[in-house]
Amino acid sequence: MGFQAVVIVIFACLYFPCGGVLKSVRYRNIKRETNDVQVDNVVQQHWIMQKLDHFNAADSRVWKQKYLVSDQFYRIGGPVFLMIGGEAPIISQWMSTDAGSTWLTYAKKLGALCFLLEHRFYGESHPTVDLSTENLQFLSSQQALADLAHFRTTIAQHRGLANSKWVAFGGSYSGALAAWSRLKYPHLIHAAIASSAPLNATVNFSEYLELVWQSLAAENPVCPLLVKKAFDTLHERIKDPKNYDNITKDFNFCSKLQIQSDKDRAYILDSLADSVASTVQYSNDNRAFEFVLGTNITIKTLCEMMSKESLGEPYYRFAAFVHLRTTTHLLPCFRDPTYNANLQDIRNTSYHGPYGWGGRQWIYQTCTEFGFFQNTDSPNQPFSGFGLQYYVEQCQDYFNIRAETLYAGVDQTNEYYGGYNIHATRIVFPNGSLDPWHALGITSSITEDLPAVFIKGTAHCANMYPARAEDLPQLTLAREHIFQILQDWLKEK
Template structure:
């Protein structure tokens, strides 16, 4: 495996050994360049998904590392990476799965690298991350300011919230946004389509609905009907969240399918257009049918095999129950989907899968916000970056201030700024990356001046 350019990089995987909660790190370096001296350290905080062969190598932070001659480090999350222990997904093992433990692991990693390469406080560290790892990046700076000089947090949901109804409100607004290919007509067609599906279910045409959407099962009970509605809504939610960032359809393409008035589709009603949309997505997968069994969902979430293709869902569901909430509901008129997607339907998974009482969720979330500060986080020298069509912006920091820097990209999606500058599709993204580069350069310049002022004592936290 090679990385072009002159960036020395150390990649590390982490794991737990037995019941010992200490972090075990296995690292490999490329290329072999001197790591001591005044070299800056860029730390890429792990995402939920992990792949040792990529570790975010084609990303904006890699290009900045090349620009500044920084040592680039990437660490694998102990519960989401490939190096997870065989018993790591058992419920008793998940007691160590928390954002606080992840930050402690990063601090351990920091110490390991400093000892291994004889680094000192004169070497400034900057952490980077996106989405959940963006929140970890910000919190790492906030909780360990003596270790990390600054942090970049892209699309970082730093505020925990039980009923995250704002998510689908933003999805609806994005489907209406002409700037990204949406329209009022598109939103209306989506709303009509879901209303039509719900009407078919209410009138008992269950076999017809199952056949229309190629369901693996007939959704005979309410739980299965909610699964169907959630699966259909996910098509739109994913399209909006990752618009033009690797999803099958962009918002424009999806809305064209739902609204076009030419060709063979011109007389197609909203329900039929939704059927066609599901067929388009199904053709891109290996799934033979749409699984709408709630019982199967429970079974998948209770699977503790580390080789499960859906293993990240178990861990993330656990963290929503114990720390974050983030339940994306559809119980008000601004949501274009079905009111069946409600809070109760989602939180009861906590009890069914992990034995966590639904009544404990509000206090769990309150603790998270108290500990980190919610959307007014206890952080300084952190750059928060958000996209205007990204639903997660509602739980991030979008307004800068005296202690907080922010970049807002009006027409960008979730973590869009993190991709390589070479693939920027919009002028707004190019300008945003220039702002990010300037802020990182300013931090490094300030750190250098502080080192000169303080001499051998290092830099200020």
């Protein structure tokens, strides 16, 4: 029997927040698995040796990167799927047959061998002893892509897959990694499916909150107006210390509101606005299979609550919505409302610190590579009080990264990858119309080999999650269309 070529497919997926500046990271109920254990009947955990710095031949330091593998669907001659972790720990639910995430439905149809690779510095993949700013210099998308290339080469050699094709899949940040892997390693990566991928880096991501407004208006044209009225009231009341006790009670803060600086005010306004923005970004996206709480709280939930006159003026309706989210996430109160408390948490350089599983790392990447700062400087959005300068100064406070360094890093990212003007072939770009991140992605086909799949009425990474009966017809059709594109591309040399 002649040799049959095997196709290797890379899935890059984010576990949470599936993209975006992490404003309120609290890693709760994360199962920490031990080395090389049996995660379930078909999934094994392993480690691969990686260089600390792929771009310095004189640096011989190495570290171990975590990955999972399953051959439950594998058939000789079938593809091999590699899902790449994003800015959080990898979790075995993405390898679970019972969960039925989209990449596994593709794997079953194609007889695929499945791998799940954790991103450097996230989860248990620790290239350095801690998360000091000095060590975080080795955290970048370029280093992560080099990890991917080495993983692909090593696995191919060890498993006899040297002549295999590789296809990259990804969601959000790791969707961008999937696209960029095809762009930068075309001799290794055959094609890519980059879901909800923000390809254009920008410091001033004001479009994010503008699209939050538009997504709310798509549910109910009055809804964003009510949210704006509530937030305007909050912003006015928070200026007077006499209101601090009532605001603390209204929003159930974990400690009494004390505004001692402009950053304190911006921090709490940003945090409360995020209750709305996160609801929009993840609305009805079926993340429940990851054991994420609050997936039943959607744009519809928010707009219905904001329309309830029985709750009082819009300010109190908004407070009631924040309380609903807090209790649904099984939290006793809404976080400590001070910038300095949050600052100390983020400055903690331990992997076991409050932000050690991914928050400190991702904020570092936004301050050095991407920006993505979702601010209120645009008039066409419902919030106020946390402008671009607030975010720029955070980079200085957290990592001593000055504004000129931040802007230069973002410019370099777009120069290196091309931003919207990506020049490659065989990459498909799925995006959801409700997802504010689609502003930084590709929503119209560039060429026949760079098609976009724009899915009306869906949110961030929706096409990657398990299918369910209540899915919109256009989401079901999008998954089928993407699979057909994949099949066609696998036939090409």
